[in-house]
Amino acid sequence: MNFANLIHIALRALSSNKMRCLLTMLGIIIGVSSVITMMFLGESQKQSIRSEISGMGTNLIIIQPAWERGGVRASAADLQRLRVADFEALRNQSAYLRSVSPVVSASGQAIMGANNTPASITGCVAQQLDIENYTIEDGSMWGDADVRSASKVCVIGSEICSKLFPDGSSPVGQTIRFNAIPVKVVGTLKEKGGDNDDRIFMPYTTVQRRMAGIRHLNAIYASAATEEASTAAVAEIKEILREQHRIHQGDEDDFQVMSMTEMLESLNSILGIMTLILSCIAGISLVVGGIGIMNIMYVSVTERTREIGLRMSIGAKSRHILLQFLIESVIISLAGGIIGVMLGVGLSTLIIRLLDYPFIFNGFAIFISFAVCTVTGVFFGWYPARKASRLNPIDALRYE
Amino acid sequence: MAQDQRAEIIRMERIRRDFRVGSETVHALRGVSFSIREGEFVTIMGTSGSGKSTLLNLLGCLDVPTAGEYYLDGIPVRRMSGNERATLRNRKIGFVFQSYNLLPKTTAVENVELPLLYNSTVGRAERRARAERALRDVGLQDRMNHRSNQMSGGQQQRVAIARALVNDPVIILADEATGNLDTRTSFEILTLFQRLNAMGRTIIFVTHNPEIALYSSRTITLRDGRIIEDRINTDVASAAETLAAMPPEE
Numbered sequence: 001m002n003f004a005n006l007i008h009i010a011l012r013a014l015s016s017n018k019m020r021c022l023l024t025m026l027g028i029i030i031g032v033s034s035v036i037t038m039m040f041l042g043e044s045q046k047q048s049i050r051s052e053i054s055g056m057g058t059n060l061i062i063i064q065p066a067w068e069r070g071g072v073r074a075s076a077a078d079l080q081r082l083r084v085a086d087f088e089a090l091r092n093q094s095a096y097l098r099s100v101s102p103v104v105s106a107s108g109q110a111i112m113g114a115n116n117t118p119a120s121i122t123g124c125v126a127q128q129l130d131i132e133n134y135t136i137e138d139g140s141m142w143g144d145a146d147v148r149s150a151s152k153v154c155v156i157g158s159e160i161c162s163k164l165f166p167d168g169s170s171p172v173g174q175t176i177r178f179n180a181i182p183v184k185v186v187g188t189l190k191e192k193g194g195d196n197d198d199r200i201f202m203p204y205t206t207v208q209r210r211m212a213g214i215r216h217l218n219a220i221y222a223s224a225a226t227e228e229a230s231t232a233a234v235a236e237i238k239e240i241l242r243e244q245h246r247i248h249q250g251d252e253d254d255f256q257v258m259s260m261t262e263m264l265e266s267l268n269s270i271l272g273i274m275t276l277i278l279s280c281i282a283g284i285s286l287v288v289g290g291i292g293i294m295n296i297m298y299v300s301v302t303e304r305t306r307e308i309g310l311r312m313s314i315g316a317k318s319r320h321i322l323l324q325f326l327i328e329s330v331i332i333s334l335a336g337g338i339i340g341v342m343l344g345v346g347l348s349t350l351i352i353r354l355l356d357y358p359f360i361f362n363g364f365a366i367f368i369s370f371a372v373c374t375v376t377g378v379f380f381g382w383y384p385a386r387k388a389s390r391l392n393p394i395d396a397l398r399y400e
Numbered sequence: 401m402a403q404d405q406r407a408e409i410i411r412m413e414r415i416r417r418d419f420r421v422g423s424e425t426v427h428a429l430r431g432v433s434f435s436i437r438e439g440e441f442v443t444i445m446g447t448s449g450s451g452k453s454t455l456l457n458l459l460g461c462l463d464v465p466t467a468g469e470y471y472l473d474g475i476p477v478r479r480m481s482g483n484e485r486a487t488l489r490n491r492k493i494g495f496v497f498q499s500y501n502l503l504p505k506t507t508a509v510e511n512v513e514l515p516l517l518y519n520s521t522v523g524r525a526e527r528r529a530r531a532e533r534a535l536r537d538v539g540l541q542d543r544m545n546h547r548s549n550q551m552s553g554g555q556q557q558r559v560a561i562a563r564a565l566v567n568d569p570v571i572i573l574a575d576e577a578t579g580n581l582d583t584r585t586s587f588e589i590l591t592l593f594q595r596l597n598a599m600g601r602t603i604i605f606v607t608h609n610p611e612i613a614l615y616s617s618r619t620i621t622l623r624d625g626r627i628i629e630d631r632i633n634t635d636v637a638s639a640a641e642t643l644a645a646m647p648p649e650e
Binding site for chain 1 (some may be wrong): 447457460462463482483487489491495497503504505506512514515517518519520563567626641
């Protein structure tokens with residue numbers, strides 16, 4: 001008895017009951033297609049968020065004063081601990097950072113003639129554009145001389161640009177007002193998408209002295225030399241700042257350092273867990289489908305008792321009967337799996353296209369689906385098949 | 401005697417078969433001995449409860465005796481495992497049942513191929529060729545691809561007989577093979593059996609219908625688990641002639 005013959009026998013048996021086969025498969029089809037859809041969507045969503053974050057610069061590191069220390073909210077004084085000296089120390093001492101920029105922020109209305117729009121102002125040095133992955137569209141970035149002299153110059157994001165200059169005229173060289181202070185536009189930024197285009201960048205000295213009236217920094221932005229250097233850069237920053245702030249060994253930092261790599265990792269793990277949970281829920285429907293197979297195989301064994309008796313009387317050994325029914329259930333579940341994978345891939349392609357996510361072909365998900373289907377077929381087919389193989393041919397032949 | 405020179409296909413020696421039903425022991429066969437030689441057409445007769453079904457199961461290697469020995473084509477069967485008997489059935493025995501037992505929605509040729517599917521020494525092409533030859537032998541050459549549910553009872557029984565022939569068995573075991581058929585079709589099937597017997601096939605026909613015995617060469621009658629009569633029929637009637645003498649169908 002060879003295996004090809006058994007497959008042949010199983011296929012003939014299945015083809016004489018096509019409708020039932022299809023209905024049995026339906027459970028598996030639904031299960032597999034939902035698992036595939038969940039896994040494909042999860043992977044694409046991950047990729048989409050990853051690329052959005054990379055747009056912000058995966059090398060980005062943000063240093064802020066600590067909001068909470070030992071469970072106590074920081075006092076106003078604590079929030080003023082980042083100084084210009086810290087920025088200079090980082091710029092001069094760090095080996096892992098490509099660029100460093102102090103950040104002083106302010107917000108308010110930007111006004112040009114009759115037009116106005118809310119805007120958030122970032123006071124910084126020219127390197128900030130590089131750190132945050134902005135590029136100049138028109139005009140040019142202001143320079144270090146403007147920082148030293150606290151010049152009233154700015155570059156503006158594309159959304160500000162279209163709000164203040166709806167007629168499409170070039171803002172470069174024009175003077176806009178921000179909280180009653182006139183500021184000259186020297187350049188505009190290329191559109192970045194998302195919430196990133198309502199920004200105005202000015203020298204930090206200008207914001208400190210003429211707008212916020214403060215001497216400390218709200219944050220320091222930095223960019224690691226490479227993505228891999230991020231972790232080392234974070235450690236280095238902590239070391240430099242602890243020295244700057246004269247923090248004793250064992251005391252807590254009065255600042256916090258966040259790298260995009262870390263944020264990306266935690267985001268990835270959250271998304272991963274979500275995908276896992278959704279896939280598990282979808283997996284339950286696969287189990288239900290498996291139970292459907294078991295149910296039908298049971299009915300089939302009872303219904304085909306005489307056939308089993310006949311097969312035994314003409315020379316089928318009990319393992320042939322066992323294998324025949326096992327192969328039948330595996331064929332049902334695998335065929336269901338194939339249809340399910342096609343359906344799932346189709347469905348997720350459609351949804352991904354609608355959501356405008358990048359399509360990631362997840363070969364692993366497909367492999368897993370087929371593996372699970374085979375296991376399901378064997379697992380749920382085993383018991384009915386064993387029942388069939390243990391029938392006594394004499395009784396089976398006389399079964400009514 | 402010339403008969404004794406023919407090969408012994410079946411030899412039963414003091415066969416006993418007991419069943420336990422609850423706390424009681426039922427003696428279905430109480431010491432049955434006989435042998436059947438190649439080319440015989442034997443009818444095994446008996447009322448229900450006579451032990452003929454038990455004997456048929458033993459002859460078909462579906463069951464093993466409690467005591468005694470059964471040799472099929474010289475092979476002792478009693479100590480064989482279930483799997484060994486399955487292989488033996490596959491190579492040596494052809495079954496014909498009262499209710500045909502064809503696979504539903506399956507074509508005639510596929511039904512006839514079935515025993516060969518459980519024989520790995522037979523390849524695909526040979527399987528098909530042998531199935532077609534067997535169907536020609538039973539006169540169904542133009543029904544090969546008809547499905548079992550598209551055929552009459554007589555045709556279905558012919559398919560079943562072809563299936564019994566396809567493995568070239570040493571013995572054909574027919575269990576009330578005409579029991580579900582009308583008289584005319586019964587005689588058609590009997591004619592077929594006689595023709596196969598004339599071609600050299602050894603046939604055992606188990607029945608409770610005494611009429612069948614007239615058309616076989618030997619009758620073994622069972623009662624209460626014992627053989628009460630083992631008679632050679634020297635004047636075998638021709639089923640074909642009986643059929644020809646029957647009034648034509650309306």
